[in-house]
Amino acid sequence: MYNFDYEKAASADDAVKAAGGSDDVMFLAGGMTLIPTLKLRLTQPEKVVDVGGIGDMKGISVSGDTVTIGAATTHADVAGSDDVKKAIPALAKLASLIGDQQVRNRGTIGGSIANADPAADYPAAVVGLGATVKTNKREIAGDDFFTAMFETALEPGELITSVSFPVPEKADYQKLANPASGYAMVGVMVAKTKDGVRVGVTGAGPSAFRASAIEDALGSDFSSDAAKGVTMSSDDLNNDLHATAEYRASCISTLAARAVKAIG
Amino acid sequence: MAKHVGERMKRVEDGRFLTGRGTYTDDISKPGQTYAVFVRSPHAHAKIKSVNVDSALNVEGVVAVYTGADMAADGVGGLPCGWQVIGKGGTPMIEPAHPPLAVDTVRYVGDAVAVVIAETKNAAKDGAEALEVDYDVQPAVASAVKAMESGAPQVHDEVPGNVCYDWELGDKDAVDKAINDAHHVTTFDLVNNRLIPNAIEPRAAIGEYDPAGDNYTLTTTSQNPHVIRLLMCAFVLQIPEHKCRVVAPDVGGGFGSKIFHYAEEAVVTWASKKAGRPVKWTSDRSEAFLTDAHGRDHVTKAQLAMDKDGKFTALKVATVANMGAYLSTFASSIPTYLYATLLAGQYTTPVIYAEVKAVFTHTTPVDAYRGAGRPEATYVIERIVEIAAREMGMDPAEIRRKNFIQPDQFPYETPVALTYDTGNYQASLDRALELSDYANFEKRREESAKNGKLRGVGLSCYIEACGIAPSAVAGALGARAGLYEAAEVRFAPTGTVSVFTGSHSHGQGHETTFAQLTADRLGIPVENVDIVHGDTDRIPFGMGTYGSRSLAVGGSAIVKAIDKIIVKGKKIAAHMMEENADDVEFDDGVFSVKGTNKSLTIGEVAFQAYVPHNFPHDELEPGLDESAFYDPNNFTYPAGAYVCEVEVDPDTGECTVEKFTAVDDFGNLINPMIVEGQVHGGIAQGIGQALLEGCVYSDDGQLVTGSYMDYAMPRAEHIPDYNFDFTTTPCTHNPIGAKGCGEAGAIGTPAAVINALTDALRVAGVDNIEMPATPLKIWQALNANKQAAE
Numbered sequence A: 001m002y003n004f005d006y007e008k009a010a011s012a013d014d015a016v017k018a019a020g021g022s023d024d025v026m027f028l029a030g031g032m033t034l035i036p037t038l039k040l041r042l043t044q045p046e047k048v049v050d051v052g053g054i055g056d057m058k059g060i061s062v063s064g065d066t067v068t069i070g071a072a073t074t075h076a077d078v079a080g081s082d083d084v085k086k087a088i089p090a091l092a093k094l095a096s097l098i099g100d101q102q103v104r105n106r107g108t109i110g111g112s113i114a115n116a117d118p119a120a121d122y123p124a125a126v127v128g129l130g131a132t133v134k135t136n137k138r139e140i141a142g143d144d145f146f147t148a149m150f151e152t153a154l155e156p157g158e159l160i161t162s163v164s165f166p167v168p169e170k171a172d173y174q175k176l177a178n179p180a181s182g183y184a185m186v187g188v189m190v191a192k193t194k195d196g197v198r199v200g201v202t203g204a205g206p207s208a209f210r211a212s213a214i215e216d217a218l219g220s221d222f223s224s225d226a227a228k229g230v231t232m233s234s235d236d237l238n239n240d241l242h243a244t245a246e247y248r249a250s251c252i253s254t255l256a257a258r259a260v261k262a263i264g
Numbered sequence B: 001m002a003k004h005v006g007e008r009m010k011r012v013e014d015g016r017f018l019t020g021r022g023t024y025t026d027d028i029s030k031p032g033q034t035y036a037v038f039v040r041s042p043h044a045h046a047k048i049k050s051v052n053v054d055s056a057l058n059v060e061g062v063v064a065v066y067t068g069a070d071m072a073a074d075g076v077g078g079l080p081c082g083w084q085v086i087g088k089g090g091t092p093m094i095e096p097a098h099p100p101l102a103v104d105t106v107r108y109v110g111d112a113v114a115v116v117i118a119e120t121k122n123a124a125k126d127g128a129e130a131l132e133v134d135y136d137v138q139p140a141v142a143s144a145v146k147a148m149e150s151g152a153p154q155v156h157d158e159v160p161g162n163v164c165y166d167w168e169l170g171d172k173d174a175v176d177k178a179i180n181d182a183h184h185v186t187t188f189d190l191v192n193n194r195l196i197p198n199a200i201e202p203r204a205a206i207g208e209y210d211p212a213g214d215n216y217t218l219t220t221t222s223q224n225p226h227v228i229r230l231l232m233c234a235f236v237l238q239i240p241e242h243k244c245r246v247v248a249p250d251v252g253g254g255f256g257s258k259i260f261h262y263a264e265e266a267v268v269t270w271a272s273k274k275a276g277r278p279v280k281w282t283s284d285r286s287e288a289f290l291t292d293a294h295g296r297d298h299v300t301k302a303q304l305a306m307d308k309d310g311k312f313t314a315l316k317v318a319t320v321a322n323m324g325a326y327l328s329t330f331a332s333s334i335p336t337y338l339y340a341t342l343l344a345g346q347y348t349t350p351v352i353y354a355e356v357k358a359v360f361t362h363t364t365p366v367d368a369y370r371g372a373g374r375p376e377a378t379y380v381i382e383r384i385v386e387i388a389a390r391e392m393g394m395d396p397a398e399i400r401r402k403n404f405i406q407p408d409q410f411p412y413e414t415p416v417a418l419t420y421d422t423g424n425y426q427a428s429l430d431r432a433l434e435l436s437d438y439a440n441f442e443k444r445r446e447e448s449a450k451n452g453k454l455r456g457v458g459l460s461c462y463i464e465a466c467g468i469a470p471s472a473v474a475g476a477l478g479a480r481a482g483l484y485e486a487a488e489v490r491f492a493p494t495g496t497v498s499v500f501t502g503s504h505s506h507g508q509g510h511e512t513t514f515a516q517l518t519a520d521r522l523g524i525p526v527e528n529v530d531i532v533h534g535d536t537d538r539i540p541f542g543m544g545t546y547g548s549r550s551l552a553v554g555g556s557a558i559v560k561a562i563d564k565i566i567v568k569g570k571k572i573a574a575h576m577m578e579e580n581a582d583d584v585e586f587d588d589g590v591f592s593v594k595g596t597n598k599s600l601t602i603g604e605v606a607f608q609a610y611v612p613h614n615f616p617h618d619e620l621e622p623g624l625d626e627s628a629f630y631d632p633n634n635f636t637y638p639a640g641a642y643v644c645e646v647e648v649d650p651d652t653g654e655c656t657v658e659k660f661t662a663v664d665d666f667g668n669l670i671n672p673m674i675v676e677g678q679v680h681g682g683i684a685q686g687i688g689q690a691l692l693e694g695c696v697y698s699d700d701g702q703l704v705t706g707s708y709m710d711y712a713m714p715r716a717e718h719i720p721d722y723n724f725d726f727t728t729t730p731c732t733h734n735p736i737g738a739k740g741c742g743e744a745g746a747i748g749t750p751a752a753v754i755n756a757l758t759d760a761l762r763v764a765g766v767d768n769i770e771m772p773a774t775p776l777k778i779w780q781a782l783n784a785n786k787q788a789a790e
């Protein structure tokens, strides 16, 4: 680790002020990604602003057709929340599949989506459920949030305060975990909403995206065979030691079909 | 006295481990300690043009910086190899120099160029970052097969063609003739995947120099502190052995990777004198991936000949073994004497020929890793036997039965230099088939098929040579050391016992098992026995722990010392009872005299030994403290039968191990719970090798799987509940009748898993798959076949 200044923020406003819109200041939430990066000396911030203790950024609330999750809420809290399990069980399931119990006890939804790891799970929900990301200054539509590998629409010093998910009629999340890291090689969220079917895919591309071909197929025939019948293009999909682009393309359809089957 | 042997006693050492009270090397701090960080090559092969140490020395907190040139100037020698293999035509292996810090050339990513020593670890890291090395990057080769091609980059000038040795064992002409005459020959080409050990505790070392007595102390994560002392003192640092103490405190797993004498141990010891301060180095996980000796990495072609009944008539094996960039401590012996000598397996194959080429590459050195050579041998045999069964249309259990060495054939001399003392292979296979409900497998296969899943079953009947090793045999085969074990058993005046053993425990539970053994032999409560290990100043001598040798060899040394204690105790008891020592008997902690009611407990005798108020000095020495060296007469031969069932999802290639049955013959068991624990871990590692773990280098020698993000370790979720049982044929030549159990799981498992997997995939026309059989590989194999069919 290189030396840096550390500041613990008491409120979201304090945190934003402390960051001062600077590129050289980083927020710290659960630290599950940031601390290893610091330890490996892969990043060298001037200052780290700890938002993990901000009470206003923690917690889950359901109002009407929306589940709102504070940015500093841990994966374990989402996975274990009766409210989430009732309103969007697929979201609780997704959170329960992230990493291991220790990671889920520390890692947060805000940290996960801000980091925008192409293999992270939450992005599938943000895109697949059509979430809204709320920051200190604006609301960003889930579809617009992830811009490229490890890149988001966030500006320097912009703080995510919460993420809101509209409650779908039905949804399910399926994950094919990387045998080494446990992150998603492919993760698929299928949601049946009153505005149609949404299919959010993570792990397969540089950032989370919607599989419109599967959405179309399921729109006219919501069956696992319909999902399975879609041949996804492997263009622009990730290719690595653990999964080729072709394999990922095939698994997107397979996982979407499994999700549809699970939804019933 | 209650008997302890055979009891599932809870491990006494676990209290301190589970409550965080273990003392590992990194937990230890010495007064005035400094911290070492190694500057390592980012290139697989490069000439070092220059090293600018000033930039590092200028960093605040940096105390000293040393390079390979500094060590060379001090006359420091290279890291030695402990086993000389003599190749075809009597040509000895080539042993290139292995300086602890590279002098003019780096030969793998991670090869150390310099060490930065500083007041804090962070300052040492800053210094290491600031240090400037000017490299002239050279072409590199990572694959052993490619390294043998003409025009391949050369790893060492003195090893043209990169071949360290080209070695053979067995009767080539007889094998060729049998293959020629065979009814059927099964051929099988395979890769035994390279593995990275990943003990939970990374390596660490602290060097200390005391100018008052000109003494050195090295505290290190070692499986065999005496061996480290010998190698480091005699070959590397030229320190008189009595001036050096090596301590291996609690060690968090080794799996072989902590047998070897590593550069860092020599560097911190040497630097502690040079810098005048204790020097501590602790590997981080990334460094461990790069510098802990790797395992396996064979490329093999095998042929099995048989007659029309499926009786094996010959086996021919040609293996290329990757040594990495330098010869690690026991590297040369692994693909030869711990591999080719096991190729008979459990079978009566009359003639066998093996040819092994050991090759240098620009990769981390490769050496023993749990099983060491024997998993590779088992994989060759048990895969090719399974394939042969399929080709011959025979049941895989049947072909094995037909070829087993029969119980009445022991001692059995194999055509590859070993004599198995005892065994009953049929018994373990029968029990394993029963326990695994093999007879009803087809029903389970149908059930899986209904759910769209492919199910397969696979067997593996392994044998291993453990209890390493009879020194005379090892010496004749090129070992430069003896492979006995030493022990001292010391009574305190009040009747408690300390056992000093050369076997080192780093997860095996010796503090429990050895105490059970000792307590029963002496007839004293187990709480009164303390097992001491891991310190050259306290233990008389030791060759350490590896090759499943601790109980068979180390335990036998303890028994031998106990026997001496009893002989001495009889003399003391005879004196106390005014009887003749020849008339004194010892049983369950009591000395008595036949035909009298005279008796004394061993506690009373021990007390008298230390309070010898009326000992006749010319006949009886005070004290009750004996030591012994035990050198085995033969290897031990644990064997067993494993049955694995897997299920494959053809859509994604995911493979799950659904059932795993292990029936092992380890001879007599002291603590069945500990034995099962050893097998649990071994099977997990075997499943890891089969399905998950694969070390990958890029063509130019960069380690691609350099962290847990890319190197897949087995986790609890990958492992089913096991079915276990034991069959027992006691070892015939050691006093315990034990054979060893530490490696069996890792040896027998990979073939069982891949046999099951290929059985599952057969219906889809896939007959082979390389390890690790990841979902991607399985999916690709299924798909390639589908496409071919279309």
Ligand SMILES: Cc1cc2nc3c(=O)[nH]c(=O)nc-3n(C[C@H](O)[C@H](O)[C@H](O)COP(=O)(O)OP(=O)(O)OC[C@H]3O[C@@H](n4cnc5c(N)ncnc54)[C@H](O)[C@@H]3O)c2cc1C
Pocket (backbone or CB within 6 Å): A026, A027, A028, A029, A030, A031, A032, A033, A034, A035, A051, A071, A072, A097, A098, A099, A100, A103, A106, A107, A108, A109, A110, A111, A112, A114, A115, A117, A119, A120, A121, A122, A158, A159, A160, A161, A181, A182, A183, A184
């Ligand atoms: C062993 C292990 C396994 C894992 N497995 C998985 C897995 O299977 N699936 C998965 O999805 N993830 C996995 N993760 C990642 C985990 O989910 C992390 O928790 C997550 O990536 C980051 O969350 P965090 O709260 O720890 O963020 P931190 O590490 O504290 O921060 C991460 C980044 O987000 C920024 N940030 C944090 N909070 C905010 C905010 N409110 N507004 C703006 N920026 C912010 C930080 O500045 C930093 O750049 C794993 C992690 C580990 C260590």
